[in-house]
Amino acid sequence: MxxxxxxxxxxxxxxxxxxxxxGGGGGDGGGGGGGGCTVTSAASxxxxxxxxxxxxxxxxxxxxxxxxxxxxxxxxxPSIKGTGVRIAVVDDGLEIAHEDLCPNVIAGQSFNxxxxxxxxxxGSHGTAVGGVxxxxxxxxxxxxxxxxxxxxxxxxxxxxxxxxxxxxAMTRGGAAEFVSNNSxxxxxxxxxxxxxxxxxTAINTGLTTGRNGRGTxxxxxxxxxxxxxxxxxxxxxxxxxRGVLSIxxxxxxxxxxxxxxxxxxxxVCTPSQGRANHxxxxxxxxxxxxxxxxxxxxxxxxxNYTNTFNGTSSAAPLAAGVIALVLEANPNLTWxxxxxxxxxxxxxxxxxxxxxxxxxxxxNINHNYGFGVAxxxxxxxxxxxxxxxxxxxxxxxxxxxxxxxxPDNNATGVSNTIxxxxxxxxxxxxxxxxxxGTHTYVGDLEIVLTAPSGTVSRLSEVHGCAGGCLGVPxxxxxxxxxxxxxxxxxxxxxxxxxxxxxxxxxxxTSWQLTFYGRLN
Amino acid sequence: MLSKIIGLLTLLGALAxxxxxxxxxxxxxASTLTISYAWHDGERExxxxxxxxxxxEFSTLPENESAVKRAYPAASAEPGSRGIARIWRVEGGxxxxxxxxxxxxxxxxxxxxxxxxxxxxxxxxxxxxxxxxVAFKPDWTExxxxxxxxxxxxxxxxxxxxxxxxxxxxxxxxxxALATANRIHRSGEVVSAQPDWWVEVTTR
Numbered sequence: 001m002x003x004x005x006x007x008x009x010x011x012x013x014x015x016x017x018x019x020x021x022x023g024g025g026g027g028d029g030g031g032g033g034g035g036g037c038t039v040t041s042a043a044s045x046x047x048x049x050x051x052x053x054x055x056x057x058x059x060x061x062x063x064x065x066x067x068x069x070x071x072x073x074x075x076x077x078p079s080i081k082g083t084g085v086r087i088a089v090v091d092d093g094l095e096i097a098h099e100d101l102c103p104n105v106i107a108g109q110s111f112n113x114x115x116x117x118x119x120x121x122x123g124s125h126g127t128a129v130g131g132v133x134x135x136x137x138x139x140x141x142x143x144x145x146x147x148x149x150x151x152x153x154x155x156x157x158x159x160x161x162x163x164x165x166x167x168x169a170m171t172r173g174g175a176a177e178f179v180s181n182n183s184x185x186x187x188x189x190x191x192x193x194x195x196x197x198x199x200x201t202a203i204n205t206g207l208t209t210g211r212n213g214r215g216t217x218x219x220x221x222x223x224x225x226x227x228x229x230x231x232x233x234x235x236x237x238x239x240x241x242r243g244v245l246s247i248x249x250x251x252x253x254x255x256x257x258x259x260x261x262x263x264x265x266x267x268v269c270t271p272s273q274g275r276a277n278h279x280x281x282x283x284x285x286x287x288x289x290x291x292x293x294x295x296x297x298x299x300x301x302x303x304n305y306t307n308t309f310n311g312t313s314s315a316a317p318l319a320a321g322v323i324a325l326v327l328e329a330n331p332n333l334t335w336x337x338x339x340x341x342x343x344x345x346x347x348x349x350x351x352x353x354x355x356x357x358x359x360x361x362x363x364n365i366n367h368n369y370g371f372g373v374a375x376x377x378x379x380x381x382x383x384x385x386x387x388x389x390x391x392x393x394x395x396x397x398x399x400x401x402x403x404x405x406x407p408d409n410n411a412t413g414v415s416n417t418i419x420x421x422x423x424x425x426x427x428x429x430x431x432x433x434x435x436x437g438t439h440t441y442v443g444d445l446e447i448v449l450t451a452p453s454g455t456v457s458r459l460s461e462v463h464g465c466a467g468g469c470l471g472v473p474x475x476x477x478x479x480x481x482x483x484x485x486x487x488x489x490x491x492x493x494x495x496x497x498x499x500x501x502x503x504x505x506x507x508x509t510s511w512q513l514t515f516y517g518r519l520n
Numbered sequence: 521m522l523s524k525i526i527g528l529l530t531l532l533g534a535l536a537x538x539x540x541x542x543x544x545x546x547x548x549x550a551s552t553l554t555i556s557y558a559w560h561d562g563e564r565e566x567x568x569x570x571x572x573x574x575x576x577e578f579s580t581l582p583e584n585e586s587a588v589k590r591a592y593p594a595a596s597a598e599p600g601s602r603g604i605a606r607i608w609r610v611e612g613g614x615x616x617x618x619x620x621x622x623x624x625x626x627x628x629x630x631x632x633x634x635x636x637x638x639x640x641x642x643x644x645x646x647x648x649x650x651x652x653x654v655a656f657k658p659d660w661t662e663x664x665x666x667x668x669x670x671x672x673x674x675x676x677x678x679x680x681x682x683x684x685x686x687x688x689x690x691x692x693x694x695x696x697a698l699a700t701a702n703r704i705h706r707s708g709e710v711v712s713a714q715p716d717w718w719v720e721v722t723t724r
Contacts, residue, residue, distance in 0.1 A: 092603065092723065114580060114604060125723045158723070159603030164653055164688040164716045167680050174681070186644060187600075187722050193637070193644055196719075197562030197712075198653060202682040221724035313724040467642030474566050 047143035047305055050281040052252050053132075053271035053318060054146065060278050062252030066349070068270055068318060070146055072377035073325050074137075080380050082134060082147025082324035084331070087179045089130045089317070090169045093123025094154025099304060100135045100142035100283050101127070106151040111172060113160040120156035124290040128309040129183050130154060131283030133317035134324070142305050143281050146321020146376070147328075158184055163198050170202035170218070175209060177216045178327055181320040182244075183313035185236050188225030188261070190465030192442055194473045195237035203243040207335055215335025217327070218244040219320045221312035223261035229463050233263030240265040240480035242430040242516055245323075245339065248370060249315040251275050254349040256368045260312055264449075264457035265480040266370030267339065268346050270318040273310030280309040322376045330383040336429060337388050343485055345379040346372035360453030361427065361486015367458055370482060390518045395423035395489060399436070399512040406439070406499045406506050413446075413498030414508045420452075425489035425517040432514040433459060433479040433495065435472075439506025443469035446498045449481065452491025457481040462500045475509070489515040553639045559698060560705045562655075562712050568646055572613040574598060574634035576647035576718065577606045577622065578693065587629050591621035600645050600720040607634060607645060607720075619694070630693040632718075644720050650693035651677060651716035652701040656685035658711075668709075674700070688716055 052059045056067035073080045086106060096105045096119060112120045120126070130145075130152055137148030157169040170180065186193030203218060210216025220239045225231025233239045239246045245267040249260040251274010260269070273279035277298070284290035284306040292299045292306040299307055319342075326341060327333060333341070348356065348364050355366045363371055397418050404414045433449055447460040459479040463469075497508045553569035560566070575595075577588045588595050588608045595618070598607035610618050615633060622631045630650055636643035652674070656665050665685060669676050674689040691697045697715045704713040 156603075158721065160605075160718075161603070161721055162649060162651065162716045162718050163714070164651065164678065164680060166719075167653075167682050167686075168678070171681050184721050184723050187720065188724070189642075191638065191643065194561075194566075196717075197564070198680070198682065198686075198714075201562075201686075202680075205682045224724045311724050316724075468640055470638035470640060470643055473637065474564060 044138045044140045045142060045144045046140070047281050047300070050307060051143045052278070053280055054144065056252055056271070061275070062278060063254055066250070066252055066254035066271060068146065068322055068374050068376045069347070069378065070322065070325070070376040073380045076380070080325045080328050081137065082150030082321065083328055085147065085178045085324040085327050086151040086153065086173065086176055087133050087147065087181060087320055087324055088173055088177055089126050089133065089152065089154045090157050090180055090182050091123055091126030091129050091154065091184065092158040093120045093126045093156040094130045094152070095121045095127040095285055096154060097121065098127060098283050098286055100139065101130055101152060103136040103139060104134050104150060104152045106153050109153045109173070111155045113156055113165050120154040122159065123156055124285050125183070125313065126154055126156065127285050127290065128282045128306065129181060129313060129317045132280060132309070132314050133181060133321045135283050142283060146318050147324035150321070150324040163196050166196065167198045167202035170199065171205050173210070173216070175212045177206065177210045179217045179219065179320045179323050180206065181219045181317045183221040183316045185221060185223060185238050188223045188231045189467060190225060190230045190235065190443060190463050191470055192235045192473055192477055193237060195241060199238065200241060203241060207243050214333065217323050217335055217338055219316045219323065220244040220246050221316040222246045222248040222263060222266055224259040224311050226261040227258045229262065229461060230466060231261050232461055232463070233261040234265050234459055234479050237478065242432060242480060245319065245342070246370070247312060247316040247319045248368070249274070249312045250349055250369070250373060252278050254373065256350065262367045264367060264459055264483050266367070267482055268319060268342050268370050268372060268374045269349070270315045270322070270374050272312065272314040279307060280314045281305065281307045282309045282314070319374055322374045322379065325376055326379045326383045329380045330386055332388065333383060333386060334388060336392060337386060339429070340389065340485070341379050341382050341386060342374060343371040345375050345382050347375045347378070349373045359455040359483055359485065359487060360451065361484070363485050365483045392516060393424050393518055394514065394516055395425055396514040397512055399510050401510045402508045403510070404508050406497055406508050408499050408505045409502040410499060413496055415494055415496040416508070416511065417492050417494045418513060419492050420490050420513070423489040423515055424519060425515050426520040428484045428487050428489055428515055428517040430516045431481045431484050433481065434476060434512045435479065435495070436476045436509040436511060437472055437497070437507050438475050438509070439472055439499070439504060441469045441504035442472055444499045444501040444504050446500055447479070448496045450494045450496070451484050451487060452493065453487050455484055455487060457483045489517060552641045553636055556639070557635070557698060559701065560712055560714050568635035568637060569639050569643070571634045571636050571641060572615050573609055573611065573641070574645070575608050575610060575615045575618050575622070576632040576634050577608060578604050578630035578632070578649040578718070579606065580604055587622040587626040588618060588631070590625055592618045602721070605647065605649070605718050607647070632694045646720070647718045648694050648697040648715050649718050650691050650697055652689050652691055652697055652704070652713055653680070653716050654687050654689055654704060654713045655683060655711040656687065658684045660685055
């Protein structure tokens with residue numbers, strides 16, 4: 001439970017009246033939702049009808065049903081809207097006094113990295129992100145977030161992003177942090193951008209100590225460099241880490257947003273802008289600040305809101321909101337259970353896409369979509385009766401030496417096989433693949449992992465980089481793959497490395513696999 | 521006087537860091553950066569390349585009060601600037617002179633050379649706003665850490681709650697931070713030491 005801040009809420013009076021009507025509770029991330037309220041109609045959120053990502057009725061030419069199927073969860077008895085769940089928006093700021101956010105903001109728990117205060121107001125991006133996750137519902141203003149009764153805090157890390165601050169932001173909420181949304185990352189230019197050891201240590205800490213030991217859930221924007229396949233989410237050492245959920249984007253037609261990056265590491269997608277001019281309605285900096293500065297059509301006359309938010313930046317907090325609902329439905333889920341539930345309940349979108357296949361664990365998988373589009377109601381339903389999975393087992397293979405030059409512009413390439421035996425992992429939850437080697441232009445490389453089941457993870461694709469591709473950072477790169485979820489680890493795993501473009505060259509030195517999973 | 525000391529520290533730091541010469545090719549963009557420095561990401565050594573055309577200024581002051589802009593009016597804001605970090609492009613390898621002039625003009629300001637994660641001008645940028653992150657051995661007590669930091673004249677800025685003994689210590693901005701981190705890391709007294717890098721990111 002969290003104390004609710006109302007002191008800076010300009011809408012506090014109207015909100016209090018609404019609460020009285022509802023019979024108490026409220027947006028404290030701990031008390032709202034049920035309590036006799038029958039406020040699940042979104043009619044009093046005037047912009048809700050534009051929020052097709054929550055309820056797609058085919059507005060403006062979209063495809064009905066291409067949303068996160070959230071209303072059945074909201075309208076369940078009791079209603080599930082994120083009550084008791086805290087979402088941290090790690091971004092460029094969060095306008096905590098915004099009329100549609102402040103009822104959900106948790107008092108004194110946000111942080112400003114510029115002055116060490118508790119007011120992170122100042123970022124347009126973070127304010128829009130916060131609204132997608134947890135704008136207040138049924139308060140007669142704006143729209144609604146996916147978890148409209150969750151508690152919100154903001155950390156304006158991007159205003160002063162040092163390694164120390166980054167680690168702090170990942171663990172700042174400690175045991176109280178349920179979900180940490182991160183709609184940012186390395187530039188999406190196709191280069192391999194490693195994560196910092198301090199950041200990975202911080203994520204590992206959050207997984208073990210966050211949410212009272214059940215693990216903070218980290219949602220991470222998969223990346224916006226997908227147009228022309230310039231970038232791939234697996235080239236981002238944060239988005240491809242085992243401790244985060246890499247979230248991709250689909251449009252209102254259920255098809256991959258052109259900018260959304262592919263990747264073997266993707267977990268689920270959620271709707272964001274796909275087709276032109278049909279972006280996301282969310283909160284904006286109040287008044288003339290932010291994205292909607294004039295109120296000129298086609299944006300809203302009320303400049304506290306915008307209908308232009310987009311990118312995987314918007315997809316990630318929508319997933320964060322969905323996750324908040326799942327965690328309210330079953331607070332005992334560990335971070336690993338939550339991930340499996342999201343995968344198992346995801347909806348196969350764009351069914352005609354040729355990349356869909358079924359892995360050895362029975363999951364639908366797609367390099368464009370991960371396990372599909374997040375399905376809030378299905379995930380909540382699954383969570384209600386979920387039995388937590390057993391203890392995590394980790395198995396790391398020895399490093400296999402290869403030491404072979406990769407033939408330039410050659411379709412045969414170099415392959416090597418590791419036989420995994422005695423891993424103790426009957427069901428994989430994530431695989432890390434460490435490729436050690438050199439190359440003067442990593443955009444020439446196609447790197448493909450094939451599992452004993454025959455499931456293929458395409459880790460690197462031939463691509464150009466904005467401004468030129470560089471080499472392998474530190475001559476070693478860790479890829480991630482979600483695609484082997486539910487498969488057994490034992491057997492032969494093969495890595496094929498091919499250089500499919502002329503001029504630049506390199507060497508496949510060695511590689512190694514680390515499996516995370518459970519016995520059965 | 522302080523600016524001269526900082527300048528001397530920068531010079532000494534640069535000498536102590538012993539830059540390495542590198543040349544890498546690329547099809548799209550000539551590799552333009554030739555001077556690299558090592559640092560330690562945990563226990564793993566990494567390289568960064570110095571970009572002689574860029575300087576970083578860490579300030580919450582308005583742009584028109586920028587000491588870099590005053591020292592070099594033709595400086596232009598570089599993509600990647602965000603929040604407190606302003607990356608300025610200066611021409612003709614003038615970064616070193618601009619840094620000295622900016623420090624002289626604002627002795628309390630934080631200024632740093634800019635580095636890239638690759639040997640190309642457009643590679644991901646890093647800079648040194650001051651501070652290092654030190655992982656002490658797990659069996660060190662807090663009082664031992666405090667005493668060690670005091671003996672090194674490195675005030676403790678904060679403790680990171682991501683491990684038993686990981687602290688942010690204060691240093692000057694710029695190459696002095698990198699030199700200090702490397703010296704401590706190589707001393708063997710600690711598990712690891714690294715600069716508290718500012719790193720370029722983008723919203724998505």
